[in-house]
Amino acid sequence: xxxxxxxxxxxxxxxxxxxxxxxxxxxxxxxxxxxxxxxxxxxxxxxxxxxxxxxxxxxxxxxxxxxxxxxxxxxxxxxxxxxxxxxxxxxxxxxxxxxxxxxxxxxxxxxxxxxxxxxxxxxxxxxxxxxxxxxxxxxxxxxxxxxxxxxxxxxxxxxxxxxxxxxxxxxxxxxxxxxxxxxxxxxxxxxxxxxxxxxxxxxxxxxxxxxxxxxxxxxxxxxxxxxxxxxxxxxxxxxxxxxxxxxxxxxx
Amino acid sequence: xxxxxxxxxxxxxxxxxxxxxxxxxxxxxxxxxxxxxxxxxxxxxxxxxxxxxxxxxxxxxxxxxxxxxxxxxxxxxxxxxxxxxxxxxxxxxxxxxxxxxxxxxxxxxxxxxxxxxxxxxxxxxxxxxxxxxxxxxxxxxxxxxxxxxxxxxxxxxxxxxxxxxxxxxxxxxxxxxxxxxxxxxxxxxxxxxxxxxxxxxxxxxxxxxxxxxxxxxxxxxxxxxxxxxxxxxxxxxxxxxxxxxxxxxxxxxxxxxxxxxxxxxxxx
Numbered sequence: 001x002x003x004x005x006x007x008x009x010x011x012x013x014x015x016x017x018x019x020x021x022x023x024x025x026x027x028x029x030x031x032x033x034x035x036x037x038x039x040x041x042x043x044x045x046x047x048x049x050x051x052x053x054x055x056x057x058x059x060x061x062x063x064x065x066x067x068x069x070x071x072x073x074x075x076x077x078x079x080x081x082x083x084x085x086x087x088x089x090x091x092x093x094x095x096x097x098x099x100x101x102x103x104x105x106x107x108x109x110x111x112x113x114x115x116x117x118x119x120x121x122x123x124x125x126x127x128x129x130x131x132x133x134x135x136x137x138x139x140x141x142x143x144x145x146x147x148x149x150x151x152x153x154x155x156x157x158x159x160x161x162x163x164x165x166x167x168x169x170x171x172x173x174x175x176x177x178x179x180x181x182x183x184x185x186x187x188x189x190x191x192x193x194x195x196x197x198x199x200x201x202x203x204x205x206x207x208x209x210x211x212x213x214x215x216x217x218x219x220x221x222x223x224x225x226x227x228x229x230x231x232x233x234x235x236x237x238x239x240x241x242x243x244x245x246x247x248x249x250x251x252x
Numbered sequence: 253x254x255x256x257x258x259x260x261x262x263x264x265x266x267x268x269x270x271x272x273x274x275x276x277x278x279x280x281x282x283x284x285x286x287x288x289x290x291x292x293x294x295x296x297x298x299x300x301x302x303x304x305x306x307x308x309x310x311x312x313x314x315x316x317x318x319x320x321x322x323x324x325x326x327x328x329x330x331x332x333x334x335x336x337x338x339x340x341x342x343x344x345x346x347x348x349x350x351x352x353x354x355x356x357x358x359x360x361x362x363x364x365x366x367x368x369x370x371x372x373x374x375x376x377x378x379x380x381x382x383x384x385x386x387x388x389x390x391x392x393x394x395x396x397x398x399x400x401x402x403x404x405x406x407x408x409x410x411x412x413x414x415x416x417x418x419x420x421x422x423x424x425x426x427x428x429x430x431x432x433x434x435x436x437x438x439x440x441x442x443x444x445x446x447x448x449x450x451x452x453x454x455x456x457x458x459x460x461x462x463x464x465x466x467x468x469x470x471x472x473x474x475x476x477x478x479x480x481x482x483x484x485x486x487x488x489x490x491x492x493x494x495x496x497x498x499x500x501x502x503x504x505x506x507x508x509x510x511x512x513x514x515x516x517x518x519x520x
Contacts, residue, residue, distance in 0.1 A: 093507070
């Protein structure tokens with residue numbers, strides 16, 4: 001296996017959809033590649049097509065033009081090796097936390113599904129909540145279950161679509177910390193969509209900024225902050241300078 | 253607060269039997285005051301006596317079982333056909349648009365009006381009654397199947413797709429459980445409608461069944477027997493409804509935990 005080759009490469013991808021007024025161009029000529037193990041955040045104003053980009057990467061939507069390579073193969077639909085976390089936890093309300101996490105393994109008839117789901121729930125910090133229903137979990141806990149469900153199949157790539165978007169600010173920070181802790185253990189390649197500049201800087205190795213529709217990449221910035229990061233890194237001057245740069249890129 | 257709630261819950265429990273007792277009392281009073289002849293309005297006691305006779309000589313059981321058979325067979329056929337068609341229509345929006353007007357139009361034909369036709373075509377026996385039951389059950393189940401399947405969240409569909417679930421897995425693990433609450437709502441309605449269907453069929457033309465018993469009672473001025481048959485029908489419909497509620501409690505336990513429905517037997 002060639003370890004130098006990027007895990008994911010997006011080559012001149014455009015996406016447009018039919019709507020009432022004809023064709024709506026969402027993405028135009030987007031190119032970037034992600035090496036193994038990198039944590040990438042995609043920032044952009046709302047409605048910029050961040051979620052569309054993620055759905056393209058997940059193989060849930062076809063690109064109108066260009067191509068996406070995942071582990072050297074062209075993406076032509078959903079594929080194994082990709083874990084997806086949605087904006088809302090998107091859990092099945094009739095399944096317990098444990099069974100929700102076990103779902104991806106159950107679909108593949110994995111005999112160890114429950115055991116592995118059990119370990120995963122532990123990893124995301126939900127020991128003792130195995131038998132809880134989604135309706136009995138707080139928003140943050142539900143999102144932990146969703147992250148566990150995405151990780152349980154040991155994917156090479158983790159795609160997160162504004163995973164903490166519906167959480168309050170404090171829970172959000174906590175979940176960011178938690179995500180970093182898990183990421184440092186598992187060291188997955190991550191592409192995460194967010195509209196929160198501070199969240200992106202705190203989490204990512206690299207931040208991509210999408211412009212307005214039809215969006216292309218306006219800024220590709222490396223985040224050179226030492227790891228492991230503490231929440232306090234947000235108050236350092238370097239962090240502030242990078243935040244200002246990102247804000248400027250988003251706003252014009 | 254908790255105490256007052258307990259108190260009012262106990263009141264609700266007592267309210268049912270109290271209302272029934274009051275109704276019986278009013279009935280008895282009306283009979284005594286108006287002195288109506290028994291063939292117009294028999295007293296509660298007379299109906300009770302007639303019930304005991306009908307139970308002892310086996311009339312009630314014999315005719316009740318006939319009706320029960322029609323109701324259950326019709327329900328099974330109606331539910332099966334409606335669920336299958338509903339699943340197909342929910343998956344093919346074009347066909348749904350095409351067929352929806354016909355389905356709605358068919359529903360606006362009163363079942364009472366076509367029951368005689370079905371009896372003419374399929375005879376006075378089990379078949380015509382079963383078909384009437386199936387027809388009357390069909391519509392609510394069809395609609396609820398479609399609505400239930402449309403209520404499956406798109407994000408969960410995306411999840412199943414991203415996990416490369418097969419169509420059978422998507423059905424078993426997502427569509428079935430997600431659509432079940434609405435479907436069961438349709439089944440509650442269907443179960444009681446099926447009883448109506450059977451009686452309608454039996455009133456039109458039959459030589460057995462509770463509807464037939466009503467006709468016999470009417471013809472012989474045995475009004476107490478009519479009452480007995482009516483109460484038996486009510487009991488039958490209530491039992492079916494109760495069974496559906498029991499099934500819901502078993503299958504929808506996850507939902508009952510968060511928002512229990514009040515349209516069931518003394519839950520809360």
